[in-house]
Each structure stands twice: as structure tokens, then as C-alpha cells.
Amino acid sequence: MSDVNGSNGSTGGVGSFKVKAGLAQMLKGGVIMDVVTPEQAVIAEEAGACAVMALERVPADIRRDGGVARMSDPDMIKGIIEAVSIPVMAKARIGHFVEAQILEAIGVDYIDESEVLTPADEEYHIYKHDYKVPFVCGCRNLGEALRRIGEGAAMIRTKGEAGTGDVVHAVWHARTVLSDIRKLQGMPTEEVMTFAKEIGAPFELVMQTRELGRLPVVNFAAGGIATPADAALLMQIGVDGVFVGSGIFKSGDPAKRARAIVEATTHYNNPEILAKVSENLGEAMVGINVSSLPTEEQLSTRGW
Amino acid sequence: MKIGVLALQGAFHEHIKMLNQLGVEAVEVRLPADLDGLSGLIIPGGESTTIGKLAVIYKLMEPLRAFAAKKAVWGTCAGMIFMAKDIGIDQPLLGIMDIIVERNAFGRQVDSFETALNIDGLSGDKPFPAIFIRAPRLVEAQAGTQIISTLEDGTAVAAKQGNWLVTSFHPELTGDDRMHQMFIDMAQAMNE
Numbered sequence: 001m002s003d004v005n006g007s008n009g010s011t012g013g014v015g016s017f018k019v020k021a022g023l024a025q026m027l028k029g030g031v032i033m034d035v036v037t038p039e040q041a042v043i044a045e046e047a048g049a050c051a052v053m054a055l056e057r058v059p060a061d062i063r064r065d066g067g068v069a070r071m072s073d074p075d076m077i078k079g080i081i082e083a084v085s086i087p088v089m090a091k092a093r094i095g096h097f098v099e100a101q102i103l104e105a106i107g108v109d110y111i112d113e114s115e116v117l118t119p120a121d122e123e124y125h126i127y128k129h130d131y132k133v134p135f136v137c138g139c140r141n142l143g144e145a146l147r148r149i150g151e152g153a154a155m156i157r158t159k160g161e162a163g164t165g166d167v168v169h170a171v172w173h174a175r176t177v178l179s180d181i182r183k184l185q186g187m188p189t190e191e192v193m194t195f196a197k198e199i200g201a202p203f204e205l206v207m208q209t210r211e212l213g214r215l216p217v218v219n220f221a222a223g224g225i226a227t228p229a230d231a232a233l234l235m236q237i238g239v240d241g242v243f244v245g246s247g248i249f250k251s252g253d254p255a256k257r258a259r260a261i262v263e264a265t266t267h268y269n270n271p272e273i274l275a276k277v278s279e280n281l282g283e284a285m286v287g288i289n290v291s292s293l294p295t296e297e298q299l300s301t302r303g304w
Numbered sequence: 305m306k307i308g309v310l311a312l313q314g315a316f317h318e319h320i321k322m323l324n325q326l327g328v329e330a331v332e333v334r335l336p337a338d339l340d341g342l343s344g345l346i347i348p349g350g351e352s353t354t355i356g357k358l359a360v361i362y363k364l365m366e367p368l369r370a371f372a373a374k375k376a377v378w379g380t381c382a383g384m385i386f387m388a389k390d391i392g393i394d395q396p397l398l399g400i401m402d403i404i405v406e407r408n409a410f411g412r413q414v415d416s417f418e419t420a421l422n423i424d425g426l427s428g429d430k431p432f433p434a435i436f437i438r439a440p441r442l443v444e445a446q447a448g449t450q451i452i453s454t455l456e457d458g459t460a461v462a463a464k465q466g467n468w469l470v471t472s473f474h475p476e477l478t479g480d481d482r483m484h485q486m487f488i489d490m491a492q493a494m495n496e
């Protein structure tokens with residue numbers, strides 16, 4: 001975290017970790033939606049999305065089509081940036097720091113270094129402190145989250161299993177991170193270094209997490225959220241907000257479902273409202289049972 | 305004294321934590337009935353379009369305007385946009401304060417910045433650590449609105465009008481509680 005200094009000016013402290021992590025704090029309690037066209041971006045904004053993720057194919061289609069999934073066409077991302085007033089995120093492949101440079105150059109508000117795309121590096125992630133644009137990264141447990149934060153991620157999302165519409169891994173990963181934190185808080189100080197070694201995380205960030213009782217940055221849930229009840233489930237488990245990928249625009253009535261998921265994320269603790277917004281949403285996306293997926297087809301295993 | 309924080313979307317926990325640290329009870333406001341018994345309200349940063357749409361759907365617009373007529377209200381960033389009369393584009397606004405505000409006035413996220421500000425009426429000599437995130441600016445304020453802080457180039461970034469306070473920046477993301485104390489004092493004064 002950088003220090004604030006200097007007198008009244010308008011250019012100091014651009015791209016500091018505080019302003020990068022701060023944008024994620026402004027997204028809390030909100031829904032970030034995958035969109036593939038400016039028209040979908042407008043529908044998402046109208047429904048109350050707090051940000052959109054611009055990409056060429058939603059995870060369900062990436063899964064169906066196979067092949068190599070890469071960063072989207074910058075022109076298509078620029079079209080979405082122009083169409084909405086809310087923040088626009090875009091995905092770069094794991095370790096593909098040139099895709100990240102390109103996304104920063106076109107002015108996206110957040111880069112998702114994402115396991116949904118085909119990894120460009122099987123050992124190393126991007127060194128994210130070098131960028132003015134903030135990064136969000138996926139994780140399955142506390143160690144993975146803190147490694148990404150150590151590399152400069154200003155926001156974390158639990159991975160779940162993208163493109164399935166099955167919430168089971170989103171729940172598993174969110175619960176794992178939270179229970180790792182509870183375990184860390186319950187241990188005597190002398191055990192922390194060995195815990196840090198075991199989970200492969202930087203000691204200072206482990207200590208910071210222990211003091212805060214939460215991740216040092218905002219943590220959303222992702223991967224398989226398809227209904228308002230799914231979103232509220234993750235919020236009650238204890239995440240700060242949700243990403244919805246294929247769940248909206250692969251459903252029967254995207255505008256209505258998008259709005260219902262936004263309302264459910266705000267009123268996640270109010271079963272009467274959750275019941276009301278869950279009514280008559282039409283077809284949910286066709287799901288894939290995650291337990292039927294062989295490990296090599298599970299996107300969440302990508303990331304090191 | 306209880307102060308509410310509009311909890312439709314955005315950084316409401318950060319405000320609640322700050323208020324609690326100052327010994328004030330804080331309440332999350334999501335529905336009109338949540339306003340009962342409050343001495344003041346903070347509208348947090350977040351996405352102003354999201355907050356506005358949810359306020360319309362859950363019939364909060366009129367109750368919020370009625371509350372603001374009698375009590376202290378502070379809008380930070382998206383909250384400032386939501387309180388403004390005019391922002392030049394069409395989205396739900398409370399329109400309680402006579403100000404014109406421009407959204408994303410400093411550019412996109414890569415242009416977000418930190419700086420130190422002098423703020424009129426703030427206790428202590430130290431400048432205030434101000435964090436601007438895709439921040440709005442005050443374009444125009446009617447007579448009766450007092451600009452309490454500007455950037456070096458003259459851009460207005462904080463203002464007061466009677467029991468209303470707006471800031472382009474995010475005091476809830478800093479360790480400095482002086483702006484929150486200023487607002488608590490305003491809420492107290494309205495209650496006397």
C-alpha cells in the first residue's frame with residue numbers, strides 16, 4: 001500500500017495499490033456479468049450490474065467449442081467500453097503479460113487473469129504490481145489467493161467451475177477459503193510460519209489475513225452461479241459479491257434473470273424477497289453436473 | 305445516536321466500521337422501514353446506476369427524500385452522484401442537492417489516484433488523504449452550497465449545503481476518521 005503525500009494535486013498516486021483495491025471495494029455487494037456484445041452490456045447495466053466482463057465467448061461456449069481460448073478482440077472490448085458507464089473488465093490468459101499490456105492500453109478497468117482462457121504459462125502468473133490497471137485472479141483456497149495477492153492481484157474470486165451452471169464448486173472454494181482463515185485465526189502465533197509454508201503463501205500476507213480475519217482484498221464468488229438463490233447462497237456463506245458468467249445470457253430471459261440476481265445479491269438475507277425475485281424467470285441455463293467432468297476438463301485446476 | 309448506511313450495493317461495510325470505531329451505532333439500510341429512528345444517513349461509493357435502480361425498485365426514493373429534508377445525509381462518490389440534481393445523463397437520482405455533477409470526470413480506472421486535500425472545517429492541521437476512484441466532480445453548485453475542498457487546478461471535490469455533505473473521494477477507505485467525525489457532528493446538530 002503506498003503512502004499518500006504531496007499537497008492538493010490531481011495526478012499523484014495514480015495506480016497505487018490502494019486505488020486498485022479500492023475499485024473492488026466499490027463493486028462489493030454487486031453482480032459482475034459476462035457479456036459478449038455491446039447490446040448485452042447495456043442489458044446488464046440496465047439490470048443493475050456493478051460491472052461487466054467483456055469476452056468473445058462465455059465459458060459455456062468455450063467449453064463446448066474446445067480449442068484455444070484467448071484474449072478477446074480489443075475492438076470488441078472497446079465497443080463494450082463505449083456502450084456502458086459502469087466498469088468494464090476483460091480476461092487475459094494466465095501468464096500472458098502481453099495480453100495484459102494490451103488490455104491496459106485500451107483502458108479496461110480490471111483485468112481478470114483467468115483460468116477460463118487457455119493458460120499461456122504453466123508455471124508463472126503475471127507480475128501484477130507492474131500495472132496501473134488492477135487485476136482479479138481466481139483461487140480455490142487461501143494459499144492460492146495469497147500467492148495471487150503477493151503477485152499484485154487487487155481482487156480475488158473463488159473459481160468454482162465456469163460454464164457449468166453447477167454451483168457446487170463455487171460453494172466448495174468459497175467455504176475452503178473461509179475455513180482456512182478461521183483455522184489460521186485459531187492457531188497460536190508460533191504455528192503461523194509452518195502454516196504459511198504448508199499452504200505456499202507469503203508469511204506477511206498470512207499474518208495480515210490473520211489480523212483482519214478476512215482476505216486483505218475483496219473476494220467475490222464465481223463459476224456456476226445460475227439463479228438468484230445461488231447468488232444469495234454465496235453471499236450468506238460470506239463472499240463480497242458474485243460473478244455470473246454463462247448463467248445470464250444462456251438462460252431463457254436474460255434481462256429478467258439478471259435483475260433478479262442483482263436483487264438477490266442485495267437482499268441475500270431476506271427470504272421473502274428471494275422468493276419473489278425467483279418467480280417466473282423462465283429457463284435457467286442448461287447445466288453440466290461438475291461431478292461428471294473429468295479432472296482435465298475442470299478449468300479450476302488451472303493456476304499455480 | 306444511530307446512523308444508517310445505504311446498503312444496496314458498494315462500500316457500505318467500510319463506512320459502518322468507521323462509524324463503529326467512533327463509537328456510533330450503524331445500521332444497514334435496504335428498505336424504507338430501515339430509516340426509522342436514524343439520525344443521519346451515509347450513501348456510500350459503489351455503482352450509482354446499480355444503487356439508483358435498486359432504490360427505485362424497492363421504493364426508497366421518496367422515503368430518502370423525506371429523510372434528507374430533516375436529517376443529515378452524506379454521499380461519497382456514487383452517493384454524491386445520487387444526491388445531485390443533474391448529472392447530464394439519464395439515471396435515477398434523489399436530486400436533493402443543488403449541484404451539477406459529472407460522472408467519471410477524471411477518466412477510467414487507470415486514471416484513479418490518491419492525493420492530500422485541505423478541507424474547510426476539518427479538525428487538525430494535517431491534510432486529508434483522499435482516494436479518487438473513477439471519481440465524479442462538482443461542475444456547478446447553486447448559491448447556498450459551500451465548496452469545502454478543491455484540487456490544485458480548482459476542481460471542486462467536496463461541498464456542504466445545510467445538513468448535506470458530498471465528497472468525490474472515499475474517506476471510508478482511509479485510516480483517517482475526521483470526515484466521519486465531521487458528519488457525526490452534523491447529524492448531532494440536526495437532532496438538537
